[in-house]
Amino acid sequence: MIYKYLTDKRKIGFKLLLMSLFILLASVVGIVFKKMGFPETNIVIVYLLTVLVYARLVDGIAIGIVASILATLAFNYFFTVPYLSLSVLDSSYVITFVIMTVTSIITSTMTSLVKKSELIAREKEAESNTLFKLTNQLTDAYDIEVIASIVVDALTDRFSTNAAILCFDEDGTPENAYVQRNKAGDQVCRNVKEKKEIKRKIENLHESYYEGDEFHDWPIYGRESILGIVRIPLEEAQKMDEIQNRLLHSMIESTALAMDRIRVSNQRIREREEAIQERYRGTLLRSISHDLRTPLAGIMGTSEMLLDMTEAIDQRYILIDNIYNDAKWLHALVENILCLTRLQEGKLVLKKQLEVVEEIVGSAVERFLLRAKGREVIVEVPEEAFSVPMDAKLIEQVLLNLLDNAHKFTSIDSEISIAVGILKTSRIALFTVKDSGSGISTLDLPHVLDQFYTGKNENSSSKSGMGLGLSICDAIIRAHDGTITIENRKDSNGLEVTFSLPLEEQIND
Incomplete structure (x- = not known):
C-alpha cells in the first residue's frame, strides 16, 4: 500500500x-x-462505488464503515431537500439513507474481508515458497557448515536482515565462531564471546528465544541435543510480527531436520568404520594367535624336557626355566586373545551345568601355582559343598586371569586370597580375589575393564600384558548374567575383585 512505510x-x-x-x-x-x-x-451508486474502491485501497473494516456513514451524510447534505443541510424533510429519504448506509457498510466490510483473505493467502504462498526453496536446498547439503550457509542466506533474504547461525558440536557446546551475512552480501565468520554463558542461557531457556545485547537467539533443537542457534539482530527481531515469527519457527524446524540428518549420517559412517576396524583387528588377532600356538607349544614342550634333563645347579637350568616361563606367559596371552575374538564374534557358546564350586576354585588355584612357583594362595570356601550353574572352563579361566593379575602386581611374599560365599537373600554366589599390592590409581580404576587398557603400576612386571585379562573376565561374567566389580581394598593395601553368579532354585538353604 501507499502508506505501508508510514507510522501508525x-x-x-x-x-x-x-x-x-x-x-x-x-x-x-x-x-x-x-x-x-x-x-x-x-x-x-456513485457513492457506493466510491466506498467500494476506498475499502479496496485501504486496510481495516472500521475505516470502511466510517467511509460508508460519511458517504451517506454527504448524499444527504448535497442531494436531499433542504440542500446543504443534514435535515430531512421527506421521511421517505430516511429509508433511502438506511439502505444506502447498510449497503455501503456491507460492501465495505466484504471488500475488506476479501482483501484480508487475499493478503493471508499471499503470505501463506510466500511462506510455502520460502520453505519449499529452503527444503530443496537443505536436501542437497552434505555438511553442517553448508546447512548453516544456506539458512543464513534464506533468513537474510526473507527477513531483510543480517541473520546469523551459531552451530553447536556433538557435545552441545557452541563453536568458536558463527556465520553471518554482512551488508555487502558476503558471509563472514565472527568470533563467539562467552561460549559458556550462551550455553547456560540456552539450556535454561523457558521461552521461544533469548534476548541478548546484540541478537535474539532462537535455539535449534535436535532429537537428542541442541544443534545451534539462529541469531536475528535485535532491532529487526523486535519488529517481527506473528506471521514472521511463525515462518521463522518453520525454517528453524527444517534446519533442525537437516542438521539431524547430517549428524545421524556421520554417526553411521563412524560406526561402520569402527565395525570394519574391529573386524580387521579381530581377524588379525585371531590369525596371529593361531600362528603362535604351534611354535609356543613346541617351545614349552622342548624347554620342559630340557628342564627334566638338566640339574638345578647347572647354570643352563635358569636360562631354560626362563624360556619355559616366558613361553607359558605368551601361551596364556594367546589363549586370552583367542577367547576375546570368540566373545566379540559371538562364537563363544556357554555350556552351563551345575558345577561344584570348590572343585572349580581348586583347579584354578592348582593351574596358577604351576605358573607361579613359590607363591601361596589362601582359599576360603563354605564347609558345605554347593553347586553353581556355570561353564566350568570359562569360570576357571576368569579365576586364573584374576590370580595372574594379582601375581603380576604384587611381590612374591604378598598375600593373595580367594573367598567364596553365598547371598541367600539375593540367591547369588560371590567370588572375591584379593591381593596386597599397591592397588590401582583412582584415574585408572574406571577403565580397568576396557579392552587393551593398561594402567601404570610401579610394582608390575615387564610382562604386564595387553590389557585383555580383566575385559575378558567382564565379558564372561556378563555372559553368565553376573556382575563384576573392581575396587581398592578398604581394610589394607591392595585390590579386591568380586564377581557374582546367579544360583539355581535347587540350592539347599
Missing part, C-alpha cells in the same frame, strides 16, 4: 485525508450527474 499516526491521518478526497470526488460527480438530469439512484 500518519497512516490514520492519510486514510482520513484519502477518505475525504474520495467523498468529495463522489459529490462532485453527483453534482454533475444531477445537472445532467440523471436520477438520484445513479448518484447513490
Whole structure:
C-alpha cells in the first residue's frame, strides 16, 4: 500500500485525508450527474462505488464503515431537500439513507474481508515458497557448515536482515565462531564471546528465544541435543510480527531436520568404520594367535624336557626355566586373545551345568601355582559343598586371569586370597580375589575393564600384558548374567575383585 512505510499516526491521518478526497470526488460527480438530469439512484451508486474502491485501497473494516456513514451524510447534505443541510424533510429519504448506509457498510466490510483473505493467502504462498526453496536446498547439503550457509542466506533474504547461525558440536557446546551475512552480501565468520554463558542461557531457556545485547537467539533443537542457534539482530527481531515469527519457527524446524540428518549420517559412517576396524583387528588377532600356538607349544614342550634333563645347579637350568616361563606367559596371552575374538564374534557358546564350586576354585588355584612357583594362595570356601550353574572352563579361566593379575602386581611374599560365599537373600554366589599390592590409581580404576587398557603400576612386571585379562573376565561374567566389580581394598593395601553368579532354585538353604 501507499502508506505501508508510514507510522501508525500518519497512516490514520492519510486514510482520513484519502477518505475525504474520495467523498468529495463522489459529490462532485453527483453534482454533475444531477445537472445532467440523471436520477438520484445513479448518484447513490456513485457513492457506493466510491466506498467500494476506498475499502479496496485501504486496510481495516472500521475505516470502511466510517467511509460508508460519511458517504451517506454527504448524499444527504448535497442531494436531499433542504440542500446543504443534514435535515430531512421527506421521511421517505430516511429509508433511502438506511439502505444506502447498510449497503455501503456491507460492501465495505466484504471488500475488506476479501482483501484480508487475499493478503493471508499471499503470505501463506510466500511462506510455502520460502520453505519449499529452503527444503530443496537443505536436501542437497552434505555438511553442517553448508546447512548453516544456506539458512543464513534464506533468513537474510526473507527477513531483510543480517541473520546469523551459531552451530553447536556433538557435545552441545557452541563453536568458536558463527556465520553471518554482512551488508555487502558476503558471509563472514565472527568470533563467539562467552561460549559458556550462551550455553547456560540456552539450556535454561523457558521461552521461544533469548534476548541478548546484540541478537535474539532462537535455539535449534535436535532429537537428542541442541544443534545451534539462529541469531536475528535485535532491532529487526523486535519488529517481527506473528506471521514472521511463525515462518521463522518453520525454517528453524527444517534446519533442525537437516542438521539431524547430517549428524545421524556421520554417526553411521563412524560406526561402520569402527565395525570394519574391529573386524580387521579381530581377524588379525585371531590369525596371529593361531600362528603362535604351534611354535609356543613346541617351545614349552622342548624347554620342559630340557628342564627334566638338566640339574638345578647347572647354570643352563635358569636360562631354560626362563624360556619355559616366558613361553607359558605368551601361551596364556594367546589363549586370552583367542577367547576375546570368540566373545566379540559371538562364537563363544556357554555350556552351563551345575558345577561344584570348590572343585572349580581348586583347579584354578592348582593351574596358577604351576605358573607361579613359590607363591601361596589362601582359599576360603563354605564347609558345605554347593553347586553353581556355570561353564566350568570359562569360570576357571576368569579365576586364573584374576590370580595372574594379582601375581603380576604384587611381590612374591604378598598375600593373595580367594573367598567364596553365598547371598541367600539375593540367591547369588560371590567370588572375591584379593591381593596386597599397591592397588590401582583412582584415574585408572574406571577403565580397568576396557579392552587393551593398561594402567601404570610401579610394582608390575615387564610382562604386564595387553590389557585383555580383566575385559575378558567382564565379558564372561556378563555372559553368565553376573556382575563384576573392581575396587581398592578398604581394610589394607591392595585390590579386591568380586564377581557374582546367579544360583539355581535347587540350592539347599
